[in-house]
Amino acid sequence: SYVFCFKQSANALLTSIRDGFSREGLGDLKGQIVADLEEAGEQPDRLIKIRDRFKKSASSAILPVFMVRRNRSWKPVNYEMDIAAQIPWDHVDLEPVRSLTLSMSEEKDIEHIATLSEDIKRVIEEKGAIKLKEGGIRVDPVFMTRQICDIVPNPWVAHEFAQATLIHLAGKYDRKMIADNFVFIIEELRKQLDREKDRLAENIFRQMLASDRMRFLVIGEKFDFTFPKSISVKPAARTLNRKDGRPLQLSLFEFVPEEEFNETEKAVAWYLEGQKRLFFWYRNRSRRDYAIQGWRKHKIYPDFIFTSTSSENEDDYEQVYVVETKGLHLMGSPDTDYKMEMFSLCNKEAKARSRSELGLAVKNKVLRFEVLAEDEWEAKLNDMLQE
Incomplete structure (x- = not known):
């Protein structure tokens, strides 16, 4: 969508729109409100680099992903090629349908005709109704x-199901x-087809892991995730500060756009800033950073990646945590349950694989994946950072 305005400050207008989204409970959309640089006369995006004290450790941190053996080499799981194409549609159960x-009851399609009423208390009144068709659609x-x-x-398979x-x-x-x-x-x-597709895709995913055609590992090539060396931010973006207003100290980047956080995520970031054992934390960006490809089409982009300091070396980390936060209204939803299953599988595979299989970058590191509910994230993080 676009907003065109005449003789109005672009920044002031965008601020008003963002504030409006916040008041309506749509704070997650604030980061998608941008001005056309040519029209607004603004400067290009700013480039923010990693803090100097974290550069060495962050550059060596590589997180594992699910890989499949293809053409004698390991490649990241491709949903369409490795999962969807293998679904045995002849195993679909249509019994519930x-x-x-x-x-x-008969479905009716009726057109109501209304007009302004002469009675000011009624405002409008119905003049008539026309029944457009009998029964349901053909x-x-x-x-x-x-x-x-x-x-x-496959349209032929779909037609067979319909028929x-x-x-x-x-x-x-x-x-x-x-x-x-x-x-x-x-x-x-x-x-029912959606449920069956999910069930059969999960079976394929788990069978590939069991047969060693799929692994959770680090290859050390361009397929793995490494922290970005820099991030770009909009010139008008505001940085997130600590709860008391002081600058962040433990974020991987000095500047972290506040608009990328909802209220729960802000609370988690503020909490992490106050932990003595924390080395650094990073706000994982959706569709740009670390992602987990499971048996569903869309990848999982966790909210946070953070590390805790080594007991022997305060300038390095020994544990890596990948965290997804969920509001109370989302707990128990199919999407949240799926993410919890995937994170549990990641933990299981990370423990099952030898450190050499996961890669030298995480050879002596502990990996943990967690989905945290809005009402329990602080208690769980307390436990995690005490380990």
């Missing part, structure tokens, strides 16, 4: 196929009832 109980397996092709990429579902339901209900419930049937079929 076939056993659906359809509603007796039962069409091709239309149904189109609605599930984003889940089942099989309609044939089975036709043996229990008449055509009119199926038409009245057609949208409901499509929605339920989509839900």
